[in-house]
Amino acid sequence: MQNMEKRSFTSLLYNRISFAGGILAGIVLVAIILMLFVTWLGGGSSPYFGLVAFLVLPPFLILFILLIPLGVYLERRRWIRSGRRTEALFPVIDLNIYKHRLGLSAFITGVFTLVIVTAVGSYNAYHFTETTKFCGTLCHEVMHPEYAAYTRSPHARVRCVDCHVGSGANFYVKSKLSGLYQVYAAIANVYPKPIPVPIRNLRPAQETCEQCHWPDAFFGAKQRVVNHFLNDKNNTPWDINLLIRIGGGSPGTAQTTGIHWHMNIANMVEFIARDMTQQDIPWVKITNLKTGVTNVYNDIDNPLTPAEIDSLPKYRMDCMNCHNRPTHIFRSPNYSMNLALSTGRIDPKLPFIKKNGVAVLTGDYKSTEEALDKIAKNIWTLYEPGNFPDTSISNASIEQSIQTLKETYTANFFPEMGVRWDLYLDNIGHLNSKGCYRCHAGNHQTEDGKTITRECNACHTIIAQGKPGEMEIAVNPDGLRFKHPVDIDDAWTEMGCYECHTGTSP
Numbered sequence: 001m002q003n004m005e006k007r008s009f010t011s012l013l014y015n016r017i018s019f020a021g022g023i024l025a026g027i028v029l030v031a032i033i034l035m036l037f038v039t040w041l042g043g044g045s046s047p048y049f050g051l052v053a054f055l056v057l058p059p060f061l062i063l064f065i066l067l068i069p070l071g072v073y074l075e076r077r078r079w080i081r082s083g084r085r086t087e088a089l090f091p092v093i094d095l096n097i098y099k100h101r102l103g104l105s106a107f108i109t110g111v112f113t114l115v116i117v118t119a120v121g122s123y124n125a126y127h128f129t130e131t132t133k134f135c136g137t138l139c140h141e142v143m144h145p146e147y148a149a150y151t152r153s154p155h156a157r158v159r160c161v162d163c164h165v166g167s168g169a170n171f172y173v174k175s176k177l178s179g180l181y182q183v184y185a186a187i188a189n190v191y192p193k194p195i196p197v198p199i200r201n202l203r204p205a206q207e208t209c210e211q212c213h214w215p216d217a218f219f220g221a222k223q224r225v226v227n228h229f230l231n232d233k234n235n236t237p238w239d240i241n242l243l244i245r246i247g248g249g250s251p252g253t254a255q256t257t258g259i260h261w262h263m264n265i266a267n268m269v270e271f272i273a274r275d276m277t278q279q280d281i282p283w284v285k286i287t288n289l290k291t292g293v294t295n296v297y298n299d300i301d302n303p304l305t306p307a308e309i310d311s312l313p314k315y316r317m318d319c320m321n322c323h324n325r326p327t328h329i330f331r332s333p334n335y336s337m338n339l340a341l342s343t344g345r346i347d348p349k350l351p352f353i354k355k356n357g358v359a360v361l362t363g364d365y366k367s368t369e370e371a372l373d374k375i376a377k378n379i380w381t382l383y384e385p386g387n388f389p390d391t392s393i394s395n396a397s398i399e400q401s402i403q404t405l406k407e408t409y410t411a412n413f414f415p416e417m418g419v420r421w422d423l424y425l426d427n428i429g430h431l432n433s434k435g436c437y438r439c440h441a442g443n444h445q446t447e448d449g450k451t452i453t454r455e456c457n458a459c460h461t462i463i464a465q466g467k468p469g470e471m472e473i474a475v476n477p478d479g480l481r482f483k484h485p486v487d488i489d490d491a492w493t494e495m496g497c498y499e500c501h502t503g504t505s506p
């Protein structure tokens with residue numbers, strides 16, 4: 001005899017799984033609402049707060065809600081398997097019955113609340129993952145060097161995503177997908193240190209940089225004064241005053257001049273690099289987009305073979321091939337010392353402080369803590385009373401130098417991540433690394449003998465140079481012939497500066 005007992009839909013809801021799902025979902029929902037409320041009031045400034053509220057809790061909420069129908073399903077199956085019957089699969093609603101009306105209103109209110117919370121939540125989640133706080137501080141150790149450098153850069157108020165993601169849903173999704181892997185890599189500690197560059201999947205500059213710097217918005221020349229100090233006992237100052245021919249482009253006339261000639265308006269520059277970091281560029285091709293005329297340059301000292309030219313990947317030059325460090329700028333010890341001395345944060349009267357400062361910054365340290373400790377100890381030892389009998393040295397100026405050196409170190413050196421200036425070379429200029437000379441060293445030639453210029457005045461004009469007070473000053477628009485601060489027999493005319501200067505003391 002069959003058991004004819006029928007169960008109503010509502011009674012199926014009374015099972016352990018649905019019950020647990022309902023209670024847990026309720027708790028999570030209340031938690032999310034509270035957190036939204038706190039955020040709305042302006043609290044919750046820790047990035048972990050946002051992480052929990054917008055990214056960790058919502059999946060749990062959905063999971064717990066799904067437990068309710070799952071429980072009903074399992075309960076119904078159990079009931080039918082045991083040979084019994086249930087009412088229809090879906091609830092039968094009769095709005096004339098008070099209990100049904102009440103149940104339906106409760107259900108609609110619930111769904112409605114959920115939809116609103118989801119909408120507000122995902123809007124916040126979207127914004128939260130776009131914040132600098134999220135990108136820069138959440139996986140603190142990994143991003144620490146980039147974030148620290150960023151906060152002191154000309155782009156300190158530009159959000160990470162404006163350069164790394166740009167606008168539009170397409171790149172948002174792409175970046176979040178690759179972000180998932182990065183989260184895994186950070187948690188499992190399998191990411192490379194330092195992070196390898198150039199980043200392959202950075203978005204084309206037209207869609208990021210050019211949102212703020214459009215090609216016709218900068219042209220002309222820019223003056224730059226660099227204060228140098230020599231390695232001698234007096235830390236002899238030496239200034240160089242240059243006019244940099246930035247140039248620019250006007251899409252209207254497709255005219256480009258100066259350095260920004262490369263910028264893809266009338267010309268397309270393509271190149272092949274032998275190494276990952278794109279420091280060795282033997283082959284360059286330019287195409288005039290109006291006339292279609294091309295020029296192909298190959299390195300005459302070490303040319304690429306036709307087979308290599310066919311097989312190696314070609315990259316199209318854009319902003320980031322030169323401006324590869326627009327915001328994560330890790331300064332060399334030589335640059336940092338020159339800056340500190342010129343701004344008086346280190347006393348130029350301390351004998352040999354330029355040389356000593358560079359030396360203590362470049363020591364081989366395993367951690368920031370060790371570095372800071374040794375920097376202080378070494379400087380104290382170097383300036384022990386009696387070391388410089390003919391100079392009066394105050395403890396205050398030694399202390400101040402140590403303080404500045406420590407600040408310089410923490411801003412530019414990150415031993416834990418293996419980050420320092422020589423691993424993230426800046427491609428602007430040619431002093432400490434090849435930079436422009438990757439193509440402009442004078443050895444890139446076309447078959448008919450045309451070379452990419454190495455002419456000093458093609459890129460800048462020196463308008464003054466020398467010791468402050470006795471500077472040589474340009475009297476005509478051609479500027480001055482470069483004068484090297486110490487006598488190196490005009491070696492700079494043949495060699496690249498970077499062959500002697502690497503960011504420490506030559």
Ligand code: HEC
Binds near residue numbers: 325327
């Ligand atoms: C002005 C644009 C800009 C902004 C703003 C910016 N970045 Fe970058 N970032 C770059 C460029 C360009 C590179 C590529 C460097 C290369 O490929 O050589 C880069 C590289 C990186 C790298 C790879 C390692 C390295 O140092 O090259 C990390 C990590 C990074 N950025 C994180 C961040 C974080 C976190 C923020 C926000 C705190 C941020 N970036 C903001 C432009 C930017």
Ligand code: HEC
Binds near residue numbers: 213
């Ligand atoms: C959201 C807007 C924005 C984006 C995107 C942006 N920048 Fe900038 N950039 C700025 C602002 C603002 C400044 C500071 C201008 C000033 O100091 O006068 C600046 C300054 C610069 C400077 C001059 C730095 C100096 O030393 O004075 C360079 C070079 C530069 N940006 C390159 C880039 C590159 C390359 C990218 C793309 C990777 C980029 N910017 C993306 C807004 C932006």
Ligand code: HEC
Binds near residue numbers: 321
């Ligand atoms: C061939 C290398 C090269 C390329 C490509 C290049 N720049 Fe520059 N840019 C320079 C140099 C060199 C300077 C001047 C040095 C400096 O002060 O940074 C400069 C200066 C700038 C400045 C500062 C201008 C000022 O008046 O202070 C901005 C902004 C800038 N570039 C943005 C861009 C953007 C955006 C792109 C891509 C559309 C781009 N650059 C492509 C080499 C390049």
Ligand code: HEC
Binds near residue numbers: 257284285317440
């Ligand atoms: C990938 C190779 C490459 C790199 C890197 C490069 N250039 Fe060039 N540059 C070229 C080529 C190719 C030409 C055009 C040569 C010709 O006239 O056919 C050129 C031309 C120029 C010109 C002359 C434009 C004119 O008015 O005729 C200037 C100025 C210039 N580059 C400056 C720079 C500076 C500054 C840097 C470094 C920040 C730099 N370049 C980096 C390939 C490069």
Ligand code: HEC
Binds near residue numbers: 244453457460
């Ligand atoms: C292809 C372009 C180009 C050529 C050719 C070139 N330079 Fe430069 N030079 C630059 C750029 C770009 C900078 C960096 C400007 C900046 O930092 O804003 C620079 C910087 C310098 C500086 C200042 C360095 C500092 O930090 O004090 C000196 C000095 C200098 N160049 C000398 C020379 C001499 C001498 C030659 C010829 C042998 C030469 N340059 C050829 C592009 C060029």
Ligand code: HEC
Binds near residue numbers: 482486498501506
């Ligand atoms: C043959 C090696 C050699 C070459 C090539 C060379 N230098 Fe130097 N440079 C030196 C030496 C050695 C010093 C002295 C170090 C000191 O006393 O600080 C020096 C010092 C300097 C200084 C002052 C100290 C500092 O670093 O702030 C400047 C500026 C400088 N060189 C610029 C250049 C430029 C620009 C070029 C390329 C056009 C160049 N040098 C090429 C060897 C060289």
